[in-house]
Amino acid sequence: MEVKINTQDSVTTAQLIGRLDTPASQEISGDFDNLMQYAAGTVILDCTELEYISSSGLRLFLSLRKAAASKGGKVIVKAINKDIRSVFMMTGFLNLFEIQD
Amino acid sequence: MKQEKQKSLATKISLWIVLFAGLIFISALGVFFNESRLAVQKEAIDHADQVLDNTVQRVDNIMDEVKVATDNTDWLITRHLNGPDSMFVYSRRILQNNPNLNGCSISFEPHYFESKGMYFSAYSFNDNGNIITTQEGNDHYQYFYMDWYQMPKLLDRPCWTEPFMDVNPDDITSPEMIISYCKPIKDDNGQFIGTISVDLSLSWLSNTIEQVKPYPNSYSIMIGKGGTFYVHPDTTKLFYQTIFTQTLLEPDTAITSLGHSMQAGEEGVREINVHGVDCYVFYKPLTDTGCSVGLVCPVSEVFSGYYRLINTVIGTFIVGLLLMLMVFSSIISKQLEPLEELAYQAEEIASGHFDDELQESGHNDEIGRLNNSFRNMQQSIVRQMEELKQTNEQKGRIEGELKIASDIQMSMLPKIFPPFPERDDIDVFGQLTPAKEVGGDLFDFFIRDEKLFFCIGDVSGKGVPASLYMVVTKALFRNISAHESSPGRIITSLNNVMAQDNDSNMFVTMFVGVLDLPTGRLHYCNAGHDAPLLIGNIGAGFLPVDSNLPVGAMPEWDFKQQETLIDPDTSILLYTDGLTEAENISHDQFGMDRITDLAHRLQKERTFIPTAIIGAMTEAVHVFVGEADQSDDLTMLAIQYTKHHQDITFQRTLTLINDLKRVPRLNTFIDEVCEAVGFDMATTMQINLAIEEAVVNVMNYAYPAGTKGDITIEAKSNGTEVMFVISDTGTPFDPTAKAEVDITLSAEDRSIGGLGIHLIRQIMDHINYERSDGHNVLTLTKQINK
Known part of the structure; x- marks a missing residue:
């Protein structure tokens, strides 16, 4: 699992690559802690290459969303695949995040 | 009608009075008339006698x-x-x-x-x-x-x-x-x-005699010794006829006798009928001459004054009576006028016009008092009617509300039978017959996570208070068992809520069971309720139960839970005391013996179908009770358990230690299983997600931090579904007992946790947790859609 963070002006883009299963969530939790710093602005989670997400991964997303909400920023989830979209649907995350194709 | 009645009353009374007065007058008049007739007669005779005496005297002179x-x-x-x-x-x-x-x-x-x-x-x-x-x-x-x-x-x-x-x-x-x-x-x-x-x-003599005329039509006669008429108004009789001439044609002893008496020179008076006229004949001899003078006076004239008197008196009498009748009738009518008014009012009231104001009578007599009494009565009736109306309205409203309450209460009970037509391992039938509009019995059941939760209860008392308690109990049962799978804890929680502020000291006897459908393991907790009957292949008998305490009786009571294994094809019959204590008209109770007898009969007949069991039991009770009123709510709930006979076509097992790093190994295992049973990629990914959530849960919480433990994942399939049985030996932990997350909440309100079990429920078709033989056993089932 790999996370590439790229900040341009107030927009921070995090490219999530690989399977975000439970161990991977632990692995990248530091990266998400970093992303919290940009939560006042716009954080784009680019999921183009995200293959799988577990509930621990969803928890990371939710934590970031909560931080953005408290700081007045926003989180955009970009290009989730069909399977992940169904997981988002099951968990109500489609309503919590701004989804971009 | 009223007029006539009233008239007739006045007329009747008047008639009676007049009749009595008439009778009295008639009696008095009768005596009077009789006396006066005698007096008049005597007077007349004396008078005539005197006249005759005078005449004879004059002639003699x-x-x-x-x-x-x-x-x-x-x-x-x-x-x-x-x-x-x-x-x-x-x-x-x-x-x-x-x-x-x-x-x-x-x-x-x-x-x-x-x-x-x-x-x-x-x-x-x-x-x-x-x-x-x-x-x-x-x-x-x-x-x-x-x-x-x-x-x-x-x-x-x-x-x-x-x-x-x-x-x-x-x-x-x-x-x-x-x-x-x-x-x-x-x-x-x-x-x-x-x-x-x-x-x-x-002629001069006869003039002298004829001048004697005491009455207008009276006349004198004189006969000689031979009876010849010498004086007679009919001059043709003079000298040629005797007093006896007439009797030759019409024999008349009275006249003959009179003639003889006169001839003999006697004097006296006789009553003789002369040519159809009743007459008095006064007679006396003339001295020396041998002649006899007679004075003939018609009786009618003798008594003419008397008759005039009678006529006058009778006329006066009749006129007086008529006047009396009129006057009395008029007076009584006048006096009865208030009564007529009262009768009219009474009829008005009788015809339903209760509100008509009745005049207060100014009279102080009986009629006045009657009028006033009636007026009071009418006012009282109006008041009572008003109260009755209000009471009826109230009663109607209460009845309406009770009906609604009854509908609500009945609608809270499961009412679709069979409730699980898609399942072949369980059949349930329940029936509640309230004794009143609303009752205190309850039953409920539902399946969550491959477990049948069921309960039956009987609130102390009846009617509305019991029904309120019943509703609360049932709602709490649903509420608590939505996330609690242990009957002991369900009842304990229920008890803690119900016993709080239980000022009315009501309680519920209750039986709660949780039947694990995959295994047939029954966990149950009894709170002072009758022991359920088990009817199965091997026999019929009661489930051994601890009585504990009824729910609501004492807070903080630790209810003991029991467990048993239900053999396949066994039926559980739960009931309330409405069955055991159903009474016939002699107040005999249906009793436990009849229930067990019937249970044994059903067992012998291999009757295990819930509707059949309850039907037979209901019929037996009805026959027993007969005409007697149902005294208590009668509730029965029958559950037939039929275990799956799984035909395993595929089975594979993976054992992991509690290390998150082993998750990729799990993913690989799941991928292999899914591929083997033919799931597509998307489903495979979802199943991966569900199983990973379940396993990670165990890894995180089953064993104390730092201790090693195994997690076994067994995957098996019968071709229509795949079961993943995840078991561990860690501390008892029921993930299914977690409350559902609310996915509609906003980001701020949503908690971070709970997503895992939520995803499992979303993805898998069935989830079932069992703590069995020191193992946490979580079974996740997914249908294979070919």
């Missing part, structure tokens, strides 16, 4: 005058026999002295006076005031042969002749009926020498 006149002349005649011509003087003098006399003759024997020849009779008569005196007697009228001459000579004493017609052919006067007083004339030697005869006109 006249006759006496005649006698006296004759006697006074008599001695002159005998003194002056030597001067025959003086006889004319004497004869004339008698008439002069007695104007009432008709004539007078002084007659002598033939040749008594030589000078006068054979005949000498000095006769004077009264011709309308002129007294004419002649000498009578010649060859044509030989007077000495006449009765009036012969009678005194033969009798040798003075006498009265019978009336006779004065038929002297030489007489210049018209003949007329006369009666004569004749007296023999004797010489000094006592030799009869002639007769002095004084005539009295019979």
